[in-house]
Amino acid sequence: MPGKKFAGAYPYCFLVMVFMMAVLLWPAAQAESDVRVVPQTVRVGLTHSAPQVSFSLRGAYRLINANTGQVIAEDREGHNWTVENAGGLLHVLRDGNRMGIYNGPIKAEEINVRRSILSGHGSLLQKETLSGAAVVGMGGNLQYLSGDRQSGLHVIDGRGQINLLPRGQLNLVHLEGEGRVKRYRGNLEIRVNGDGLTVINELPIEQYLYGVVPSEMPATFPLEALKAQAVAARSYLIAQLGSYGSHGFDVMDSQASQIYRGYDVENEVTTKAVDETRGLVLVYRGQPVAAFFHSSSGGFTENSEDVYSDALGYVRGQKDPFDKNDKYYNWSVSYSAGELTDTVNQQLKKFMRPEEYHIFAAITDLQELERTGSGHRVKKLLITGPDIDGNLQRITVYNAERVRMALGLRSAMFTMHKELRPDGGISRVTFTGSGWGHGLGMSQWGAAGMAAGGYSFQDILQYYYTGIELLGNYGM
Numbered sequence: 104m105p106g107k108k109f110a111g112a113y114p115y116c117f118l119v120m121v122f123m124m125a126v127l128l129w130p131a132a133q134a135e136s137d138v139r140v141v142p143q144t145v146r147v148g149l150t151h152s153a154p155q156v157s158f159s160l161r162g163a164y165r166l167i168n169a170n171t172g173q174v175i176a177e178d179r180e181g182h183n184w185t186v187e188n189a190g191g192l193l194h195v196l197r198d199g200n201r202m203g204i205y206n207g208p209i210k211a212e213e214i215n216v217r218r219s220i221l222s223g224h225g226s227l228l229q230k231e232t233l234s235g236a237a238v239v240g241m242g243g244n245l246q247y248l249s250g251d252r253q254s255g256l257h258v259i260d261g262r263g264q265i266n267l268l269p270r271g272q273l274n275l276v277h278l279e280g281e282g283r284v285k286r287y288r289g290n291l292e293i294r295v296n297g298d299g300l301t302v303i304n305e306l307p308i309e310q311y312l313y314g315v316v317p318s319e320m321p322a323t324f325p326l327e328a329l330k331a332q333a334v335a336a337r338s339y340l341i342a343q344l345g346s347y348g349s350h351g352f353d354v355m356d357s358q359a360s361q362i363y364r365g366y367d368v369e370n371e372v373t374t375k376a377v378d379e380t381r382g383l384v385l386v387y388r389g390q391p392v393a394a395f396f397h398s399s400s401g402g403f404t405e406n407s408e409d410v411y412s413d414a415l416g417y418v419r420g421q422k423d424p425f426d427k428n429d430k431y432y433n434w435s436v437s438y439s440a441g442e443l444t445d446t447v448n449q450q451l452k453k454f455m456r457p458e459e460y461h462i463f464a465a466i467t468d469l470q471e472l473e474r475t476g477s478g479h480r481v482k483k484l485l486i487t488g489p490d491i492d493g494n495l496q497r498i499t500v501y502n503a504e505r506v507r508m509a510l511g512l513r514s515a516m517f518t519m520h521k522e523l524r525p526d527g528g529i530s531r532v533t534f535t536g537s538g539w540g541h542g543l544g545m546s547q548w549g550a551a552g553m554a555a556g557g558y559s560f561q562d563i564l565q566y567y568y569t570g571i572e573l574l575g576n577y578g579m
Contacts, residue, residue: 164214166181167209316377333458398540404423405541514540
C-alpha cells in the first residue's frame with residue numbers, strides 16, 4: 104500500500120541524509136600511523152622517596168583507591184590526611200584516625216563535572232571543568248548560571264572568545280614538606296616506591312604552566328618575553344611527556360625537567376602570558392621540540408652538539424646582541440687548590456659513574472683543550488692530579504655543559520687564570536666569565552631585550568630557534 108511504503112521510507116531516508124551529512128562534515132582522516140592524541144593533563148613528580156605524606160584539601164575532593172576505584176571518603180571540609188608506607192601497602196589516616204590500609208595508589212581527586220561546548224558548526228570550542236548549567240543568550244552567546252565553586256566561570260561571546268568570569272573557590276591540595284605547606288591545583292596521587300612514597304600532582308597542562316612560567320622567568324619581564332617563555336615551556340613539556348613513565352609520572356618539578364612550584368607562585372601577568380598562547384607549541388619537521396632555554400647567553404648561543412651531544416637542527420648557535428644585563432656578565436669565581444679539588448670531586452659525581460674515575464687527592468692542573476663553534480665556551484677540559492691512592496689521573500670532560508658542571512660555574516663561557524706553586528702545581532685558579540646556563544636556544548634576558556625593543560613573542564621564538572613553526576592545538 105502507498106501509505107505503508109512511504110511510512111517505512113521516511114526513517115530510512117532520514118538516516119541516509121544524516122549519514123551523508125556526517126561524511127561531508129567529518130574532518131579529513133589522517134593515515135592511521137599519523138593519528139596523535141591531543142594531551143590534556145600532565146603528571147608531575149613532586150617527591151620520589153618520602154617516608155610519609157601529609158596534606159589537606161580545599162574545595163571539593165574525593166579520596167579513592169586508584170587501583171580499584173573504591174571511594175574512601177569525600178572531603179569538602181579540609182581534613183588533615185596522612186599516608187604511610189606500611190610494608191608495601193598504603194596506611195591512610197584522616198585527622199589522626201585510621202581510615203584503612205589499601206594497595207593503592209591513593210588519589211585525591213577533584214569532584215567536578217565536565218562539559219563540552221560546541222559551536223554552531225559542531226566544532227569543539229571548549230572543554231572545561233564546570234559545575235552548574237549554561238544558557239544560550241542573544242546571538243548564541245553562552246552564559247553559565249552561578250554556583251561554580253571550582254575553576255571560575257567561562258563565557259563564550261558572539262565572536263567565539265572565551266572570557267573568565269570572577270573566580271569562586273578553587274580546588275587546591277595543601278602539601279606539607281620541608282617545613283612548609285605548598286599548594287597545588289588538580290589531583291594528588293600517592294604510590295608506593297620501595298620503602299618510600301612517590302607523590303604526583305596531576306593537572307591540566309595549561310594550569311601546570313601557570314606554575315612553571317613564573318618559576319622560570321621573572322614576572323617583571325615584558326609580556327611578550329613571558330609569552331615566548333610560555334610557548335617554550337609548553338613545547339618542552341610536550342616533547343618530554345612520559346620521560347619518567349616507569350616512575351608513574353611524566354616530568355619532575357625540578358631543573359631535571361623544568362621548575363614547577365605550583366599555585367603559590369602564580370602571577371596575574373604570567374598567567375595572562377599562558378592564556379594568550381594557549382596550546383601553542385614549537386614544531387620542527389612536524390614534531391614538537393624540546394625548546395631549550397637558559398637565563399643569559401653572555402652574548403652568544405651555541406649549537407646543541409657542542410653543549411650536549413645530539414645535533415638538533417633547531418638549536419643552532421648565533422650572536423645574541425639582545426642579551427644585555429649587568430647581573431650575569433663579567434662574573435668571577437676563584438678557588439684555592441683545596442677548594443678546586445673539593446668542588447671537582449663533588450661535581451663529577453653528578454655525571455660520571457664511580458668506575459669511570461677515582462676521587463682526586465689533589466688537582467695539579469687544568470687544561471682547556473677545545474672551544475665550541477662560537478669560540479666562546481670551553482667544550483673540552485683536561486683535569487690532572489693524583490687520586491687518593493697516589494696514582495696520577497687524567498680525566499677529559501667532554502661538552503660545554505659538563506665542563507661548567509665539573510667546575511661549578513654559571514657558564515662554560517670563561518677564561519682561566521692559574522697561579523702556580525714552585526713545583527708547577529696549581530695554588531689558585533680564577534675563572535672570569537659571562538652568562539648563566541647552558542647557552543642553548545632562547546636566552547631569557549635576550550627575550551626580555553627583544554620584547555623591550557618592540558619584538559613580538561613570535562619574533563623572539565623565530566630568532567632563537569632555527570627553522571621552527573608555531574602551531575596551535577599542541578602541534579597535533
